[in-house]
Amino acid sequence: MTNFVPTPSVPAPDIVRCAYLELVVTDLAKSRAFYVDLLGLHVTEEDENAIYLRSFEEFIHHNLVLRKGPVAAAAAFAYRVKSPAEVDAAEAYYKELGCRTERRKDGFTKGVGDSVRVEDPLGFPYEFFYDVEHVERLTQRYDLYSAGELVRLDHFNQVTPDVPRGRKYLEDLGFRVSEDIKDSDGVTYAAWMHRKQTVHDTALTGGNGPRLHHIAFSTHEKHNIIQICDKMGALRISDRIERGPGRHGVSNAFYLYILDPDGHRVEIYTQDYYTGDPDNPTVTWDVHDNQRRDWWGNPVVPSWYTEASLVLDLDGNPQPVIERTDASEMAVTVGADGFSYTRKEEDGSAGEKTGFKLGAQV
Numbered sequence: 474m475t476n477f478v479p480t481p482s483v484p485a486p487d488i489v490r491c492a493y494l495e496l497v498v499t500d501l502a503k504s505r506a507f508y509v510d511l512l513g514l515h516v517t518e519e520d521e522n523a524i525y526l527r528s529f530e531e532f533i534h535h536n537l538v539l540r541k542g543p544v545a546a547a548a549a550f551a552y553r554v555k556s557p558a559e560v561d562a563a564e565a566y567y568k569e570l571g572c573r574t575e576r577r578k579d580g581f582t583k584g585v586g587d588s589v590r591v592e593d594p595l596g597f598p599y600e601f602f603y604d605v606e607h608v609e610r611l612t613q614r615y616d617l618y619s620a621g622e623l624v625r626l627d628h629f630n631q632v633t634p635d636v637p638r639g640r641k642y643l644e645d646l647g648f649r650v651s652e653d654i655k656d657s658d659g660v661t662y663a664a665w666m667h668r669k670q671t672v673h674d675t676a677l678t679g680g681n682g683p684r685l686h687h688i689a690f691s692t693h694e695k696h697n698i699i700q701i702c703d704k705m706g707a708l709r710i711s712d713r714i715e716r717g718p719g720r721h722g723v724s725n726a727f728y729l730y731i732l733d734p735d736g737h738r739v740e741i742y743t744q745d746y747y748t749g750d751p752d753n754p755t756v757t758w759d760v761h762d763n764q765r766r767d768w769w770g771n772p773v774v775p776s777w778y779t780e781a782s783l784v785l786d787l788d789g790n791p792q793p794v795i796e797r798t799d800a801s802e803m804a805v806t807v808g809a810d811g812f813s814y815t816r817k818e819e820d821g822s823a824g825e826k827t828g829f830k831l832g833a834q835v
């Protein structure tokens with residue numbers, strides 16, 4: 474039975490959105506080639522130890538920090554809060570939960586001021602800040618706009634062994650669930666959680682964790698994503714395309730997953746939907762529905778379920794990875810197990826596993 478995280482008596486901090494990820498990379502030059510030369514993220518600032526990058530429409534100092542280090546990992550998932558007082562609220566909230574916290578009035582990275590970092594109840598390094606340096610928003614700098622331009626940071630995705638536990642903790646923190654994946658036995662395989670008015674700021678994927686599954690940036694249109702694929706082909710790095718391009722069932726977004734030189738996964742994502750009303754309905758997908766993760770029914774590659782990045786504690790050491798004991802999504806849907814469907818028959822039973830009944834439908 475799930476050991477739920479208690480609900481603190483003090484108010485949760487008022488979170489605006491996911492704001493930046495700090496990623497430890499082992500070769501800064503190789504990572505720069507990937508994130509700047511290939512993906513076109515914009516360098517706000519850089520030195521011999523770190524590169525501060527932002528997306529095209531961003532006005533805060535950075536959305537991604539690449540920091541050189543010995544072990545590839547995620548060092549912080551940073552959220553912007555609504556006011557300076559909300560940083561105090563975050564610190565009080567996690568202290569009541571008994572979590573380790575560290576407050577730095579001058580921030581943990583360049584460009585960001587007063588911040589608190591915590592080791593959260595799921596083992597993830599979360600950061601909360603308000604004070605941040607503003608930089609040029611490049612929105613109408615079409616002279617700098619590339620064919621595969623990444624325009625906004627969209628979301629994080631975190632791997633955790635116990636999704637209901639993580640979901641309840643994040644709901645207490647003020648996140649709302651836009652979509653989830655379950656089975657008829659009540660096992661939850663994944664949940665998409667938002668603060669801003671999109672499908673998510675972060676998602677929980679069931680698996681061995683705590684680990685970073687991916688960071689996702691938005692493009693304006695689908696064709697921007699196709700361009701990234703074409704460019705990777707031209708550069709003879711198509712082996713770094715892990716999955717897609719395709720259309721998600723969950724979120725309805727058009728997507729692509731690619732791997733950076735350390736194996737950190739990046740999603741390129743566009744065209745999900747508005748979720749801002751208070752009664753925005755939660756969409757629940759059956760784990761056996763072949764279209765939940767790819768609307769066209771293309772299979773998910775096994776590495777997408779098994780591979781993820783380590784996360785660091787506040788001392789910079791990798792958090793131990795705890796095995797998921799609930800059923801694995803890969804095991805129930807990948808391979809010739811026969812438990813997935815594309816259509817349900819009128820009586821509710823799963824239809825043929827794949828394909829058209831050609832004789833009846835053409």
Ligand SMILES: [Fe+2]
Nearest residue numbers: 628630689740
């Ligand atoms: Fe994603």
